[in-house]
Amino acid sequence: xxxxxxxxxxRTLGVLDRIWYCRLGIEPPISxxxxxxxxxRLVPYRFRRFHRAYASSHAYFWLPCPLCDRPFGxxxxxxxxxxxxxxxxxxxxxxxxxxVARAL
Numbered sequence: 001x002x003x004x005x006x007x008x009x010x011r012t013l014g015v016l017d018r019i020w021y022c023r024l025g026i027e028p029p030i031s032x033x034x035x036x037x038x039x040x041r042l043v044p045y046r047f048r049r050f051h052r053a054y055a056s057s058h059a060y061f062w063l064p065c066p067l068c069d070r071p072f073g074x075x076x077x078x079x080x081x082x083x084x085x086x087x088x089x090x091x092x093x094x095x096x097x098x099x100v101a102r103a104l
Contacts, residue, residue: 008033016042024078024096025103040075045097051076065095072096079103 010031013021016038021028023042040054048071055062055073062073066081078099080091094102 014038024099026079026099041096045076065098066092067094067098070095070097 010033012031013028017032018028020038020041040051040058043050045051051073052062052071054060055075058075060074062071064071072095074093076096077093078096079102080093081102082088083090083092
């Protein structure tokens with residue numbers, strides 16, 4: 001079995017990150033470890049072909065949202081919901097549209 005190691009470095013949010021959280025209508029975190037996808041996240045949700053191509057070319061996942069079943073990429077991950085199948089402190093990512101709907 002192949003082992004992989006990932007090192008995450010926390011950094012303060014930049015302008016593009018703050019715009020993203022403002023568009024989602026949620027409070028931005030103090031810091032983040034996300035490195036990529038900042039510009040791609042700002043492309044409107046309706047351009048699904050672009051988002052799918054971006055996700056596949058940058059090694060992000062492309063899976064259906066657990067709430068609405070529309071596919072979304074890992075670079076678009078906006079919020080999360082508790083995962084009842086994995087325990088009390090486990091969460092599942094949801095698409096940006098569902099994140100906006102939950103924030104209202």
